[in-house]
Amino acid sequence: MEPKEILKEKALKITKGRIEILNILTNSENSLSAEKIYQIYRDNNININLSTIYRTLELFEEKEITEKITLNDGVFSYKIKGETHRHHLECDICHKEVEIPCPMLQIQEMVQNSTGFTLTDHDLVMKGVCKDCKKKQ
Template sequence: MELKEFLRTNEMKITKARVEILNILKTYEFSLSAEKIYQILKKNNININLSTIYRTLELFEEKKIVDKIVLEDGVFSYRLKKKTHMHLLQCDICHKKVEIPCPMTQIEEMVQSKTGFTLMEHNIDIVLKGVCKECKNNKKK
């Protein structure tokens, strides 16, 4: 889908900044910080303020176009949303089940930013077990 049409479909005004930032996010397979996007734009002689980049990334997050990832140094990194598999949390007491997105996304990004290593796959049990909030609260009583 063409970038301008993609913005229209997501009910966003089409601006040069949005198109350029979306194009950069589409080009890179790994996540990028706002500062890194700013550097890429500067390198390509595209003049967009850093504050505009931050606002655009926040809008993209609100519209669920990007994932916002917190790296270990507290810096936010962004990448286009991908279809991700889910993991199942199961309470050991009441057996309630809750689906969550794969937690490996942040780990993959931390590995990439720290080492430059790109993970191609991971192997984690499908079901993660623990105790849900309600059962924990009932135990305290």
């Protein structure tokens, strides 16, 4: 979807800065920090205020356009929100299943930023006992 369409769909004002930030995020293979986006602007001789980038990224997260990822150094990184798969937790006793979002996104970003590896797949196995069965024990 084009940046203008995304902004319209989310009932956001269409500005040159918002369009450009969406373009930068869309064209990046990695998540990007506000500082990295600012550097991309500067490298292309485009004048923008760093605080504008921060405000825009927070707005995009609020409107569920981007995902905010906390990296191991405490820096926030952003990427366009896409389809995320989910995992299932199954109770060892009653076999009730609960669906949860994949918690690997942050780990995936940390691995990529620190090693350069792009994860292509992962397996996550979690076992446990649900709260109802835990009360019965």
